[in-house]
Amino acid sequence: MSQRTTRGVLERLANGVVVGGEGYVFELERRGYIKAGPYVPEVVLDFPNAVKELHREYLRAGCEVMVALTYYAHREKLKDVGRENDLEKMNRQAVRLANEVAREGDALVAGNICNTWAYDPDNAKETAKVVRAQYEEQLAWAVEEGIDFVIAETNDYLGEALIGLEVIKELKLPAMITLATVQPTQTRDGYDYVEACKILADHGADIVGLNCDRGPATMLPLIEQIRKSVSCYVAAQPVPYRTTEQASTFEALEFNGQRSFPIGLEPFLLTRFEMADFARRAQALGVNYIGICCGGAPHYVRAMAEALGRTVPASKYSPAMELHPMLGTQVDEKDQQFLSDWKD
Numbered sequence: 001m002s003q004r005t006t007r008g009v010l011e012r013l014a015n016g017v018v019v020g021g022e023g024y025v026f027e028l029e030r031r032g033y034i035k036a037g038p039y040v041p042e043v044v045l046d047f048p049n050a051v052k053e054l055h056r057e058y059l060r061a062g063c064e065v066m067v068a069l070t071y072y073a074h075r076e077k078l079k080d081v082g083r084e085n086d087l088e089k090m091n092r093q094a095v096r097l098a099n100e101v102a103r104e105g106d107a108l109v110a111g112n113i114c115n116t117w118a119y120d121p122d123n124a125k126e127t128a129k130v131v132r133a134q135y136e137e138q139l140a141w142a143v144e145e146g147i148d149f150v151i152a153e154t155n156d157y158l159g160e161a162l163i164g165l166e167v168i169k170e171l172k173l174p175a176m177i178t179l180a181t182v183q184p185t186q187t188r189d190g191y192d193y194v195e196a197c198k199i200l201a202d203h204g205a206d207i208v209g210l211n212c213d214r215g216p217a218t219m220l221p222l223i224e225q226i227r228k229s230v231s232c233y234v235a236a237q238p239v240p241y242r243t244t245e246q247a248s249t250f251e252a253l254e255f256n257g258q259r260s261f262p263i264g265l266e267p268f269l270l271t272r273f274e275m276a277d278f279a280r281r282a283q284a285l286g287v288n289y290i291g292i293c294c295g296g297a298p299h300y301v302r303a304m305a306e307a308l309g310r311t312v313p314a315s316k317y318s319p320a321m322e323l324h325p326m327l328g329t330q331v332d333e334k335d336q337q338f339l340s341d342w343k344d
């Protein structure tokens with residue numbers, strides 16, 4: 001097991017906001033390394049340098065956590081693409097790649113488990129065994145390769161999230177458990193999202209919150225309620241898309257009468273200024289772990305980190321519009337106006 005020397009996630013959270021950043025699967029799909037549809041991270045074995053480069057870009061952008069790309073690297077999903085024999089190799093390699101890049105800076109490594117599609121609340125006893133076995137094997141490999149904490153994310157069911165939490169606690173690691181919010185107000189097993197977070201906190205989760213599905217506009221109101229109802233740390237990792245009251249998740253967005261999810265979402269992309277504004281608002285609400293999910297990319301993370309008052313390695317190349325040959329100093333006022341519009 002590789003021992004890490006950097007401060008742990010709980011220590012960092014006690015001192016202030018931790019900047020996270022995900023969306024590896026969407027970004028590597030855009031770059032041609034992951035197949036949309038199955039979304040299995042074969043890239044970890046087939047193009048490890050592509051994964052490392054994206055980790056590095058996030059690190060330079062101010063992301064403090066390298067999340068091992070094991071999303072969907074579990075038995076059920078790998079069967080879909082005929083690679084179940086690569087399961088252990090893929091999981092171990094993903095954690096190794098995250099570690100290699102984390103050491104280039106001062107970043108943490110998070111093991112990652114997610115919704116399995118194997119859990120069925122109507123057959124909870126039997127399916128819980130399958131889910132538990134998947135989490136146990138994934139996290140055993142991750143612990144051997146070296147992780148600082150675990151993010152169990154995109155949980156559709158509170159029941160499944162609780163299994164993840166139990167397995168993480170048995171490993172005596174800090175647990176960050178975040179829910180998917182595909183449905184309007186409740187998990188798929190019928191728990192109000194706020195109540196579900198409270199239950200997770202009561203069961204010992206160190207960090208609870210939401211990831212994926214919602215853009216800042218529709219995630220922040222829920223996060224505000226969650227913040228008020230728990231005393232543990234809270235995480236918010238929205239998608240950078242323009243969700244609305246009518247289409248509160250990115251699965252619901254339509255462009256020209258066509259469903260946009262998951263590979264036609266570009267018309268709804270938020271600007272970096274809007275994601276910076278999200279980071280400021282989240283911080284003002286008392287959110288402790290601020291990140292981004294599917295659709296995320298390094299320029300967003302840099303804008304968010306800078307909005308939180310940080311100078312990060314990639315800040316060296318942050319915009320300097322006063323030096324633009326065409327726009328020059330004229331852009332300053334407009335930029336300022338644009339920024340302040342989004343702050344209101």
Ligand SMILES: [Zn+2]
Nearest residue numbers: 212213293294
């Ligand atoms: Zn996502």
